[in-house]
Amino acid sequence: MQAVEELPPKLKNTVELFQSVQDPRTKYEQLLYYGRKLNPLGNEFKTRENKVEGCVSQVWVRAYLDDSKNVWFEADSDAVLTKGLAALLVEGLSGNSPPEIVKISPDFIHIMGLNQSLSPSRNNGFLNMFKLMQRKALQLYIESEKSEDQKELRSLGSNGSSVEAQQIEVSEKPSESADVKSHENEMGFTVLSERGERIIEKLERELVPIELEVEDVSYQHAGHMGAKGEGGETHFNLRIVSDKFEGKSLIKRHRLVYDLLKEELDSGLHALSIVAKTPSEN
Template identity: 60%
Template structure:
């Protein structure tokens, strides 16, 4: 079931309605090029590996930061006018919105734009990868803001949903979880074909103890971030994907599930863990196969 357009950020709704009003594919394509030509260039200093979108035909970079109200501001650039147009749609549609709202956006909204016939499969895939990176950066901004602000424990006890709240629906940024329901056994996996190191083992044991998950996956993806500035003592274990299916999440919003996991792993976040990508579901939410 596709996400209703009414649940999308207001500016993104406006962009979708504008493209839906244009019937001809060629006209949609020209509209896209117009967006690309009017996208503000990204300063060279921000065209880094960490800001680069992977899996795109062209080179694309995305920068994100929080404004004074803790809303996310995006900037982007590409060496292709067409790809710049796709980036501009997301920059205009998502900038200035709370982290929670950005992470609520489902990738299937792209269907509403009606651009499939105007784009190659690789371009469509690159567009979704841009959204993934933007949502991932929103998550990272949340983590960094919590390191320098209120403790995660304080946030976990807060009953109000504010601009710094977040929800992550995917592995690495967006989409549906690959976790399959298996109530009879606990499933754990590690990334890159190797055993978990000390930090990964601690994360796994902590989550098993506190959440009693039906399914659990802890994947160390630090090897994908070679050259990323590490923290002394982190032993290179800086980036993880975590997928949890637990009855402990029943009755909790996705925001509070993430807050809970961050509270459990606060020590790791303060001592070298740079990024944590989370899928948190209840058994009833796992897609039947």
């Protein structure tokens, strides 16, 4: 069971308040008080996606991020007691970051002693409200991370006109080819171009990879727009495993690679398909 001390401050205070009250009727009256104080939710937010399933009464929960990427909740219900339960969660969870909210265990519901004051269906509805809030916090976090990654991806072209004009391919999986052998010599070893050798040298020097695979797939794009460069060396697949990627998002890892290979991008390298992992992810 999660300790009360591990809860976010406002939720901790609320839990301790209810924990200190022994009389079930007093707890009940406190919930009614919270319900009367809760600001009504606009009708535009009383949508299907905001509705809490499994509640006896109708309950809606809205969530949004502030400028500091903390989550704030709004809620409403057509029943005063249920509105009080919603208000309790709104007060206790709002203002925390998505990771803080997601890691909270529902144990606090029992610590508060509400299960003794409410019917089983009300207890179940309270738990469903809490779970929906956690899901919304997680969804906001994911959307926020995607937005940040997209901004970083768009900014890749802002550091120089030559990079801006290129179509940079970002993929979690390298392109598969049934004709890779056409780039192997008689001994079965892959023959890399001068650009390929330079890519290896730069990445090994700066990222000290545990694993590094560089594949020239320019022949697959011969004749395509952008397939111009020194000797047609325009498209490469990279797979790299390095400690340098620890703590970095996928886009930040890709950007690190792009920055290291900027000279190649400026001189005709058209596209990279990158798999960038940490040793623990490999």
